[in-house]
Each structure stands twice: as structure tokens, then as C-alpha cells.
Amino acid sequence: MRSSVSYILSTSTTEPNMSHPDYEQISHDHAALLILVKHIGSQLRPKTFTKFYDRIAKLNQVKITDSSGQVRTIFVRYIKEHPVENNDWGDFQTHRRLIGLVSLGKYDSQTELNEVCRVHESLKVKYNATLYDSRSILFGPTKDVDSPVTDKSSGSDCSETKQESNIEKYTTPSNFKTRALFYDETSACVDLENQIVEFINSLFWVLESKRLERSREKLERVSLLFAPFEKKDFVGLDMESRQNKKRCTGRMTKHLGDLCLQAGLVSESIQYYTNAAETLKSVNDWLWLGAAYEGLSTASALVLYPNMQRSEGFQRFGSLPEGSPKKANQEPASSTPTTKKPIANLLNPDDISKRYREAIIHYSKYQNAGIVETEASFKAARIAVEQNHALQAASFLQNVVYINLALSEQEKIQRFETLAHLYTQIGFNRKAAFCLRLAATRYVSPQNPNPNWNKCYSLMLQSLSGHKLILDPIEMLEADQGWPTLQIQILQDLIVAAKRANHSALATRHMTFLLQTMWSHLNQTEQKELAIQLQSLSVQCEGSPVPLVLESGIVVPPANLTDIPVCLGFVLKDLKPHLRPRLIEQEKEDMGPFLFTPIHFGSLDRNKDKGDPKMEFLWVENEACEVSLKLSNPLSFELKVSNMRLLTSGVVFESAPETVTLPPDMVTSLSLTGWARESGELEITGYSTHALGVKSNCRLKYMTNHFPPQFKVDVIPSLPILQVSTSLPQSASFSNFHDDSIVTSAGLSLYHGESAQCVITLTNTSDIPIEMLEVTVNSILEPQLQNEIFQVDLEQVSLILPLQPEQTASFDVKIFASANFLAPNSAVSPSIPQDLNSGMFSSLSTSLPGNSSFSRHNSSFRSSNSGQSSLAGGLTALFQQPLSTAAVEAQLKIRYSGGAGLQSGHCRTSTVFFNVELMPSLHITNWDVLPAEKNTQFYLVLDIANLTTQEMELEYTASKHMLIEGQESCRVPVPVDRCPLSKLSDFYEEADQSKHLTDINRICSEHISELVKLKWLLNATDSKGVASLKGINLNTRMLDMVRMSPLEWEVKINGDKFNAQEDLSCDAGDCMELQMSIANSLETALKELTLSIQFYQDYNNGTLNYRMDTRLAISGASKKILSSLEPKNAANHRCNVVFFAPGLYKLDIQCYTPDGGSTNTAPLVSTGHVWRFTPPISIQVK
């Protein structure tokens, strides 16, 4: 568009050209009367002035009926400032002339009034050359109600006395020759508009008269009109030449066009302009030709677009969405012309732009017309905007940039701002942003004598939207658009501007924003540099997560560094197991009629879990809760994050600040603690940090790692805390139990049969009394055995309650090392679980001779060699085994609660872990029963092995002690009372087959274990214990011995009562008399008894010789059949014996029921049962 002959025609001039561009002009201003509205005096407040200015400015179109009765529309333009130099171009374009002056002033006293009037007069003098008329609006003091008298202003055509009811009487000075309008600033000032219209009327008539005066001049005689810089060019030229005459005519015609346009005669003006253009074109008067074209265009635009308006300020910036540059208030251009009569030579819309383009090209040939060209470009652009030709508008605006003007920086800035504004109007937001940025840089350019960083900053801020920068980092990250490279640059510039403008808070904020939003687009060095910059910025003003409100009303939302440091993990921690609240009563889940339903595992349930990140555990009021974080430092230097706290909503939560130093590129774990101060639902939404000098609220939902937006956890009312300690040393290991509520442990080693006591001490460390306490023992043992090993004094426990804060109480737990001391001769007793008697026993059972050695009726256990040897072999095997110990693990669960927590049904559990090591003490490897001296007793012969390594003192009866060396065994006889018949009576009386031998066995073994307590004492460790024979297993032979015989024997030899174990001797050949009586001590009669007497010899080598025919002779029956023996009855038998040869003879007296006898008998009286007289009588024959 720029003419290539640019500057050719222009001369370098020192004359003042129009140096104050008016960027706000629109083409309609060509038709307007220019009125200056001036604020004078210091009394009037700017706000009041603005209020009145706005009122006046509304009167921008006035309809005036001219002398011929035609209604003309007069446009008025009000301005607040007008450089007087601009009047110089009044001949070139008449709308540049200031023709009216309205001053607004306020006074309180006469002197002030005088001063205001003086200023007004001086303004009149200033614009004297062009001014037609003026008004002064004066606001007086309000206190008085006197009717004021105003001086007549002699300058005006009609003088008038303004009267306002409440204006004090003041008089304007005599030299004040202006019509003054007195008002009270607080009143409505109803006639202000009328006064202004009247004023405009007066201006119009002056203008109209001037126009008529001009139009009546002969075109041939007119003087040449100049643009200010042209004056010199025509010096010395022949003004009378034909060329010049034409020039004069053309210029005057154009001037008339201007006047007509201003006077509301549009069609006339178009005519004038068209003529002028023709004339001027012929004389190559480019500057004026351009002006004529411009006039033509503006007049046409006025017809076509009568409603085109100056758009208001910059407030609507960026409100137009991209791609829709069209304004809402735009009127269809076609509607107006239809109502008007067609005007000759009216340009159509396309031609307007074309003519404007030409005009601009012509202007561009003159350097001094730069401002005119600039203004024309803007005007043309505005028309193009009106026409909806964005590209055309853009090209006009583009042209502005090329115009080289010697402008002040302020004006350059204005130019860019106007450009930006217009670019925004056509929807070129990026271009607008670019211009704003240029404007911003101008404010602080080195050429600018007064750099203004504040303005620079605010313009920079406005330019952000054009670069798709949204100040809210959250939105910004979501939108993720724009050109990152440029955005980074712009943000950096913005930060510098903010810093220089001393908005350190904003600088910090923007830097935070830059780091937060542009992180991924920065390389590592940039990241580091920016982070360091932020650190230094935040030294001046710490960043905090509050919105900053600028003076302009723009709100800068908080920027949070959610990713410095990066949070990799965010896990709410349950309380420590022993502090975890549990429900006191476990509600039974209503499972419906089905024990198992797969519906519960359906997708519905699982989805619900996902949607609601509610924790399954509970937190307790006033108790430290923990959230563990995994943080990583993305920067390449060490990062110190201080004051980390949890962000919560819901119940009141107090978070403890945490400080952590993060080494670069390493994941650091950290836990944040806090206390809920209320019960209810707590939501944890994130955490706050203080890193790089910036406080940030890092919300989970805005973090790059996708966390749920918040974590919810229920907080229950506070519960007491109990500290538990034991009197025993801590156990070394907690193995099998996966209950984590273990607070302490107790380990001890006990020998089998030993017992110990453990004192559990409870201390209430909280300030809530404990009102509930439950103690239970848990283990994998069978309940019976468990109760045997652990005995809790529950009575003592119940006495503890309530346990007040800071109080201590204790209770005892008795621990007994219960064990099976017996070698399993046969099936082990059902009361001892298999796991207690571990491998050792089973291996023993195989190596021991078992029942086999007892199968022979006559064999004596004591004399059995094979038994001995096999026992010895078994023992070796026993001792050779590593000293194996069994460990019993158990938990002592203490459930307690109190205070508000108890009300809500929660309690806590502390567990004491017991690890009791059970070491074998002694072991009964074998046993047998022997007849005792007394018939009411028998000897229980026990092989006792000391499995310890120490010497053991064994007290097996009340008076008898024995020492057993470590790892050795010995045999002890224990006299035991026989099992009385009363215990067994059932078995004799009832013929019930269901009672088996095993039951008898059980009763007998219980009888033995009741009576036999083997007390042992380890001398070295001074530990002592009791071994019981519980579960001892007896075979039938033994059982006979153990229980009292139902038959009472009385044997007399040679008339003397025979006592057991008594040795008898006689000589061979002597006759010995045997006399015996059997009494039935049962309640029932015994049938079919056979009493037999038999002699035998025991060779002590396992051989028993029953063939005694050659050695003795019996006179009398050796057998006697008793058909029935009634209860309490006795049967007698008598016989004699003669020994033929000396030797040791034994006499066996027995009583048996015959085989295949009566079937319907009780089990113990079953067929083939034999009762013997024990012990056998031995007779030494010499």
C-alpha cells in the first residue's frame, strides 16, 4: 500500500506538523463538531467531572431545523484534551478544528469563582483562532438558598439570568465574557441537556453562516488553502497560473465539502468531494486529492453506516471468541439506504475501502502527513470492521506499522494499543496480543524517558489471552494449548515486568505459574534456572495460595506447585494395630438365607468401592494420624520442602508441619501427621508445601499422578490408651501369630511340670478412664490344654476397673508347663494333642519294647533282662536326640475402652505375646505294676528318665527322694492305693456291653494320676515341678493289679495267715497245710467259679516249670468248682502238700470262670477271667 514514491514529494520541514495523532477517530468524526469539555479548577472532583462529561457526551447527535425548514442531523464529538497544534490542520480537514468549549468548575468562594473564570478565559484565548462559542458550567456551594445573580455575558447573543434555588449569590468577574451555567452538583441539573443543545445550536448557526459565506465566494477568486507544512512550498510560486487556480478551486471545493458534511448536508458534501477529487487529480495535488477521497469515503460511510460507533475502552478485551470477529451491535448496512433517497455519487461499500486505500497511498507520499495517514488507516480499518472485512481491516492496520512517525513513546504506545484493540475487534487475537506486547515493551524501552513498568505489566497481562495463556494453572493445564516456546518467553517477560514494577508477589505468582504449567516444555537446565529464579523472587515476597487482585480488577488465581516435588504415593495409614479402634460387638452380617452368594462379588460392589475412596479403617479423635507420602524431587539440586501439612475438609483437623530435604532424583518417603479434633468424616484432599519459597496447596485432584480427588476416613471419638508390660523378659521372636496388635511379649522357658507366674501391668497413659476391660487368651492349642497352661486371674482383672488416667494396675497370669510325661505304650490319651508330644515320642514308641514283654503272665518285670536291655536301648535313643523343646505361643488379648469411644461402641486391643518354651524335664519311659506288701496297695514301678542335663531330685512319695543324674534314668516303685471297687462298681453290676475295657483303663489311669505326683527339683536351677501320670495306659494284667480284687483272699499256711512277700520255708517231706477262703466283695453273685492251686518253679531264665508231679504231691483237690458265690459270702478250701525234693517252689492260687460260661455277665466278669492271689507264694524247701 505504501507508495514507492514515499517521501519524494515531502520536504524536510521544521514547521510544527500535527504531532498529536488522535487514534480514536472514526470516519464519522469528519461530520462532527469538535467540542472540548474541560475540567478546570481543583475543587471539582474528577468523579463528578466524569459524571457530567458522560451526561454531556450522550448528546452526540442533535437534530436542528435549518432556515429552509429542513431537519439536519448534527454530529458532535466531545473531547477532554485538544492540542492546539491540531487546529492548524483545520483548513485541511475542518473537523480537526475545535469550535466549542465547555468548562466545568467548582468554587466555594468568590476568589475561587474568579480563578475558575480566569482559567476559562485563558482557555478561550488558547483556542481563540477556531473557537465559535463557549460555556462554563459552575458548581457553587450548596449551603445557601439565596437567589444568585449572574452577570450577563456580553459575548453571547442572548443574556440570561440563571437562577437555581439553592445557589449562593456569587458574581462572576466583569471580564468574564462567557455564559456561565450555575448548578448544584448534587441536584439533578435537569436543564443541563437543554443548555448543551442550545449551545450546539449556537455553534451550528455560526458554522452554517461560515459555510454559506464560503459557498457564496466565487470559486475563481478563492485563496489557496494550505496544510500546515505546505506553506513554505508555495513561496515564490506563481499563484496566478492556471495550474494553481485549479488547485485553489479544488482545495476550496473540498473544504466546502467538509463544511457541508459538518453542517449535516451529506449529499452536498459528496457532490463537493467528487468535484474536488476531479479537479485535484488533474493538477496532481496528491495530498488534497487524498483528503477529498477520504471525505468522499467518510460521507458515504455516514450514509451507509449511520450507526457506526466508537467502541468503548479496552474492557471487552478477549471477550470475543476466536473465529468470530463480528460485532453484535452491527447493523445491516442495507437497511438504512432504502429509507433515504438515493444520493448521487454515493460510493458503494467496496468503493469506500478502495477510495480509502487510494487516499492512504496519496497521504503516504508526504512524510509530514504521517499522522493524517495513520489516522486515515485507523478510520479505514474501522470501516472495514463495520463491513465485516477482517482481512481488509488487517491490511489497513498492517499499514499503520510502517508509517514512520516522530512520535513520543506515549503516542507510540497508544498506537499499539489502538492496533491491538482493533485487531481484537476483528478477532485477530494473536496479532492483538503481539501489539499489546509491543506496547508493553515501549513503556520500558530505553528511549522512553519515564519507564513505566506498571503499565508495561498490565499490558503484558492483557496480552496473555492472545497467547492462550490462562492465569489459572488448573485450567491452563487442562486446556493445554498454545505455543509453549512463546508462552514461556511471554511469561518470563511478564515476570520481569512484575518484578520491575515492584509487584514481587505477582512476580512470584507468575513464576510459580510458569513452573507449574510449562514444566514439561522446559528442558532440564531451564527447569533448574527457573526454579532458582523463583527461589530468589520468593525471597522478596513469599508466594502463597491466595488469589491476587490487581488494581484493574483482574484476579490472578493462585498457582500451586503441585509437582515440585512430585508426589508418587499418597497413602493414609491405619493406626498402629494396638491402637486401632475395633467394634466392641461384631455385628453379624445379614447374609440372607444363603451362606454364600456370588452376587456380593459382582461388578456392582467393586465399582462402588472404586468411586468412594473411603478408608476401611478408622481414625481416632485427638490421636496422631499418619499419611505416608512418597516424594521425588524433579530438580537437579537439593530441594527443601518445609511446612508440609495435610489439607483436609470435614472435621477439624490439626496437621503437624513437616520439613524434608529432598535430594535430586530420588524418591523420599515421608509421613505427615495430624490430629483430628472432632469425630466424624474427614476428607483429605491433599497437602500444602512450602518449596522454593512458595506456599502451595497441592490438591490430589490436580496432580499429574492420578489420585482420587480425596480420601475419606471416619474419625471416631477418642479412646483411652493402655500401656501393657509384663514381668517376664521379652521373647526373642514372634513367629506364627499374625496379629499385629502385639504390644509386648513375654518369653520364658519351663521344664515340663514347672509353673510360673507372670504379672501383667497396665498403665492408662491417656486422659480417659478405662471403663471396659476384657482379657482372653488365644492360642492354637486345644482350649482344655490352653486353660491348663495359662490361667488368668479374672477376678483380679475385674477389680481393676475403672482405671483412671495415669493409674497403674496389674493382674497375674499363671503359666504351667503341662506335658505328657509318659511314653506312649499304646494310643495316647485323647486329652493331649498330637502336636505337643512331637517326634520324640513317636520315635520312642517304636524303640520301646511295648506290650510284648508283659505278655507272659509269670514274668516279673524287675527280673526281665530283655526288658532292661530294650529300655536301655530306648533311652540311648532318647538321649541321643537333640534336647528338643516345644514352644507354645499364645496371646493374651486385652480389650479395653472408655470415654466417648465406648459410647460409640469401639474398643482397642492390646496383645501380649507369650512364648513359652517347654523343656522336657523327666520322662516315664516304662511302667509296670507290682503287687505290694499290702493287698490294698500295689507298686507302680516307673522307669523315669531325667531328660535335663542337671541332677534332679525326685520326690516320688511323701517321704522318698531320689537323685537322678542328668540324662540318666532310674526305676522307682511308687506305692499306690488300689483303685477301690466303688469307682468301678458300674462295670460289675451292669451287663452293658457298651462299657469297654478302655473305660476301665481310663478310670484306673485317672485314679493313678490322682494319687501319684512326682515332684522334681532341679538342684542347679532351683526349678521345681510336678510330673503327673495323666494318661497312663495299662494293660489288662496291670488293671487286675491296680483295681481292688472283687475277691477277698485269705490264705493260711499251716494255720498261720500268710502275708504277702513273706518267705516260707519247710523241709522236704513235710506236709504243709494250705487253707484259703474267698469272699465276694461285689454286690452281685459270681457264678461258676473255679478255684485252682498250682505249684511251679521259676528258673529265673524265663522258664517256668509246671511239671511238679515228681517233686510234690497234693492231698486234696487242687481244683474246686464253686457254682455260685453270693455277695459277702466266703468259700473255703483246704488241702495239703508234701514236697519231695528241696528247691524253690511257687504257689499260684487263682480263681477263674470257665470258658464258654454264662454269657450274660458284666464285662469285668467275662468268661475266662482269672483272679490271682498276688503275689504268688514262694516256698523254700530244704
Next chain:
Amino acid sequence: MAVCAAIVGKDNSPKFFCCINPDEELTFQYKVLSSLDIIEEKLNPASKSASEMRELYLGQLYSLETCKIYGYVTNTKIKFIIVVDSTNMALRDNEIRSMFRKIHSEYADMVSNPFYIPGEPITSKSFDSSIKNIITGTV
């Protein structure tokens, strides 16, 4: 030949930017960004007739003192922008057009790469070098 070429996605985010002189990249980015306004205006369907829509080449977007900017838009609204030094008077419109066509086919090849995620910035080195070759006219 040309001094700069850019590929801009349909959401107006930069996909590729290459500059003969890397120091000037920022200023060129500003220029290219501003030219997007004009491209958008030109693509505005209200101001277009059907026949014009078929033409991918947009012509000169605007000229500055130092350079001229040309635009080209694919049917999927991917914008190619070439910046030419305004002192280079020898370059004719046809050459610009052919340059755009070459870039377009190069881009089509590039998008066909299964390892390229559409919409992501283009980082391929071979693409970069071939675009550089096209704009410097060495192809």
C-alpha cells in the same frame, strides 16, 4: 529460498517448527503465530465459496519488512506455513506452491508412520532434515 517452515495442528498448536537460523526461532514463532489469525479468517466458512475451499494453498498471508509469510491448509486443517525472506524476489508463487506440496507429501508420509501418535509434536529427525531440504531448495 524459505527461511522457516512450520506445521500447525488443527487446534493451532505447533506440531513442528524449523528454522534455517536457529537464533531467530523465537521471532519467527511470533510471526507464524500472528499469521494464524489470517489463516483462520481465510478459513472462516462464512467468507468462502465452495470452490475456494477446495484450494489448499492460501497464498501470501502477509508481508513484513523482512519477510513474507505463506500459508497452506490441508483438508484436515493442518496448517503449513512458510516464511520467505522478502529480499528474495526471485521466488515465484509457483515455487512456493510446489514447496508446500512437497511438505504436504512429506507430512503424509510422516503421519503414516505407525510410531507417530497423531496430534503429538513431530520430533522425527529425518522429517526435520527433509523439510529443511525442501525449504532450502536442495531437493
